[in-house]
Amino acid sequence: MKALLALDLGTKTGWAYRDCKGAVTAGCWVLAKPDEITAAAKLRKDRTLDVRIPALYRNLRDFWNNNRGSNIHNPVDFLVFEDVQFSRYTMQTQLWASLRSAVWLFCYNYDIPRDCCAVGTLKKFGTGFGNADKSEMIAAATEQFPGVDFKLDDNAADALHLLKWAITLTKQMAKAK
Numbered sequence: 001m002k003a004l005l006a007l008d009l010g011t012k013t014g015w016a017y018r019d020c021k022g023a024v025t026a027g028c029w030v031l032a033k034p035d036e037i038t039a040a041a042k043l044r045k046d047r048t049l050d051v052r053i054p055a056l057y058r059n060l061r062d063f064w065n066n067n068r069g070s071n072i073h074n075p076v077d078f079l080v081f082e083d084v085q086f087s088r089y090t091m092q093t094q095l096w097a098s099l100r101s102a103v104w105l106f107c108y109n110y111d112i113p114r115d116c117c118a119v120g121t122l123k124k125f126g127t128g129f130g131n132a133d134k135s136e137m138i139a140a141a142t143e144q145f146p147g148v149d150f151k152l153d154d155n156a157a158d159a160l161h162l163l164k165w166a167i168t169l170t171k172q173m174a175k176a177k
Helices: 034-042 052-066 090-110 119-127 134-144 154-176
Strands: 004-008 012-018 024-030 078-083 114-118
Touching: 004 154, 012 052, 012 154, 024 052, 024 154, 052 090, 078 090, 078 119, 078 154, 090 114, 114 119, 114 154, 119 134, 119 154, 134 154
Parallel strands: 004 078, 078 114
Antiparallel strands: 004 012, 012 024
């Protein structure tokens, strides 16, 4: 069984993980608090290196190291993330692009295959509706993952749906071989 990591990228990055034994966990990484973002902006560090980007990379690296066991060389066999394809706000678009780049770099450095899932595709996959709101995504995740405590966080709920999407995708890829 492949170990899968799913990420809903953002200042609060939701994650869901299925280990190689099939156990599923989920949660959320807060990459920066609002006052940290404000302080960085005052020093114009938000334009040179947003504090959330190295925070995401550190979380990914720590996740990797914490899930390596004596007999587990690669704790992540496949990584999937939500692909936000557009935004009305330039700053938000730049943030998502930077977060995506951090994920790509992490995957490159650790030789992890990866894919992404468009927002509308994920919502339709998770709930049956491409325009589902946060509460519908949480309700569907609660129903589909009854044993997983994710504290009803919409970011973790999205990550759980991404995980389910990745499970389906990796099964399809295995059949195609």
